[in-house]
Amino acid sequence: MTLPIVIQSTVASLLSHIRYHPSMAYIEIDKDAFFHNLNQLALKAGSKEKIALVLKDNAYGHGLAIMAELAARWGVREAVVKNLKEAFEVERLFDNTLVLGERPVAHERLSFAVSELSALEEADTKAAIELKIDTGMHRNGIAEEELDRALAIIRKRGLHLKGVMTHYRSADICTSEYYWQKKRFARLREYILSEGFHSVRFHSHNSAALLRCKSFDEDIARVGIAAYGYEELPDCFDRYGLKPVLSLYARRFSSKVLKRGERIGYGGDFTLAEDTKISTYDIGYGDGWRRGDSSNPYTTAEGLKILGRVSMDFISLPCDRESVCIMNDAAYAAKHFSTITYEILTSLKEHIPRYVV
Numbered sequence: 001m002t003l004p005i006v007i008q009s010t011v012a013s014l015l016s017h018i019r020y021h022p023s024m025a026y027i028e029i030d031k032d033a034f035f036h037n038l039n040q041l042a043l044k045a046g047s048k049e050k051i052a053l054v055l056k057d058n059a060y061g062h063g064l065a066i067m068a069e070l071a072a073r074w075g076v077r078e079a080v081v082k083n084l085k086e087a088f089e090v091e092r093l094f095d096n097t098l099v100l101g102e103r104p105v106a107h108e109r110l111s112f113a114v115s116e117l118s119a120l121e122e123a124d125t126k127a128a129i130e131l132k133i134d135t136g137m138h139r140n141g142i143a144e145e146e147l148d149r150a151l152a153i154i155r156k157r158g159l160h161l162k163g164v165m166t167h168y169r170s171a172d173i174c175t176s177e178y179y180w181q182k183k184r185f186a187r188l189r190e191y192i193l194s195e196g197f198h199s200v201r202f203h204s205h206n207s208a209a210l211l212r213c214k215s216f217d218e219d220i221a222r223v224g225i226a227a228y229g230y231e232e233l234p235d236c237f238d239r240y241g242l243k244p245v246l247s248l249y250a251r252r253f254s255s256k257v258l259k260r261g262e263r264i265g266y267g268g269d270f271t272l273a274e275d276t277k278i279s280t281y282d283i284g285y286g287d288g289w290r291r292g293d294s295s296n297p298y299t300t301a302e303g304l305k306i307l308g309r310v311s312m313d314f315i316s317l318p319c320d321r322e323s324v325c326i327m328n329d330a331a332y333a334a335k336h337f338s339t340i341t342y343e344i345l346t347s348l349k350e351h352i353p354r355y356v357v
C-alpha cells in the first residue's frame with residue numbers, strides 16, 4: 001500500500017524529528033581510553049605503524065565509522081575488516097585495509113586473506129592477496145603441506161602476494177600452544193623469504209598474542225579486543241592498564257510507584273519487598289542487550305539490579321534518573337552472562353546511536 005504524499009511527508013518529518021529526539025538508549029565512546037589503549041599497543045608492537053586495527057563487526061560493536069575515524073586521527077595506518085561493505089566504509093582512511101572474508105578484487109588500498117588453493121586459482125591477478133596458512137587452529141588457511149603448491153600458483157599466475165598470515169587458537173591461554181604455532185610460522189616465514197618473496201609482510205599476532213609476547217618481531221599485529229580496552233589474559237601475564245572504550249546508557253521512559261508485593265514484567269518474576277518507585281529504561285534484547293535469567297539479575301554499572309525479565313525494548317530499574325549507565329565494563333557483563341567480551345560488545349545493534357566523548 002502506498003500512502004498519500006501528504007501523509008508520507010508527515011511521517012518523514014515525524015521520523016526525522018524522532019531521530020534527533022534524545023529519548024533513546026545510546027553508546028558513549030571514550031576517545032581518551034581508546035587512544036590510551038592504542039598507545040600501549042604501539043609501545044608493545046614497536047611503533048604505531050605496526051598496529052593493524054581490527055574493525056570487523058561494526059568495530060566490535062563500537063561503531064565502524066566512528067572508530068575508523070578516531071583510529072586514523074591517532075595514526076593507525078592499517079585496518080582489518082570482515083567484508084567489502086565494511087571495507088568501502090573505511091578504506092579511504094588507511095594505507096591498506098585487509099578484508100578477511102571475501103573473494104579478492106583489485107583495489108589499490110585493499111588486500112584479501114586467501115585460505116584455499118582454489119581461491120588462489122580464481123583470484124583476480126591484480127588483487128593484493130595475503131595467504132593464510134593453518135599452523136594449528138584448523139579453521140581457515142591452507143595446510144603447511146600445500147605451501148609449495150600455493151607459491152607455484154602465485155608465481156605462475158603472477159599474483160600480488162602482499163602478506164602471509166596465521167592465527168593462534170590459544171594465545172589467550174597459559175599453555176605452550178602459542179609457542180609451537182609461533183615457531184611453525186617463523187619457519188614458514190624463513191622458507192617463503194628463501195623462495196624469493198622478499199616484499200611480503202608477515203603477521204600472526206592478535207591482541208592476546210601481542211600482549212603476551214616478549215619481543216614483537218613481525219610486520220604488523222592484528223589487534224581487536226585490546227584496542228577496545230580488554231586484556232583477555234590469565235594472571236600469569238603482564239597487565240597493560242587498558243581501559244574500556246564503550247559505555248552503554250539507557251534513558252528513562254516512564255516511572256511509577258508500585259506497592260509492596262506487586263510483581264514486575266513478563267511472568268511477574270520479581271516481587272517488590274516494599275513500596276518502590278520504579279522506572280522503565282529503553283534497552284532490551286532487541287537492542288542486543290542480554291535477556292539473561294531473571295533469577296540471577298544483572299547489576300548495572302551504577303549498582304542497580306534489573307527487576308524481573310528483560311523485555312524486547314525495556315528493562316525496569318528501582319530509580320527515576322533520566323539516564324542510567326547499563327554497562328561500562330564488558331568483562332563484568334561477560335562474566336555475569338557466562339560469555340566473552342567479544343559477544344557482549346558485537347551484539348549491540350547498529351541502530352543504537354554512538355557518540356564520542
Ligand SMILES: *Cc1c(COP(=O)(O)O)cnc(C)c1O
Nearest residue numbers: 054167206207208222223224225
Ligand atoms: C578477529 C581477528 C583478530 C583480532 O583478534 P583479537 O583477539 O580481537 O585481537 C585477528 N586476526 C584475525 C584473523 C581475526 O579474525
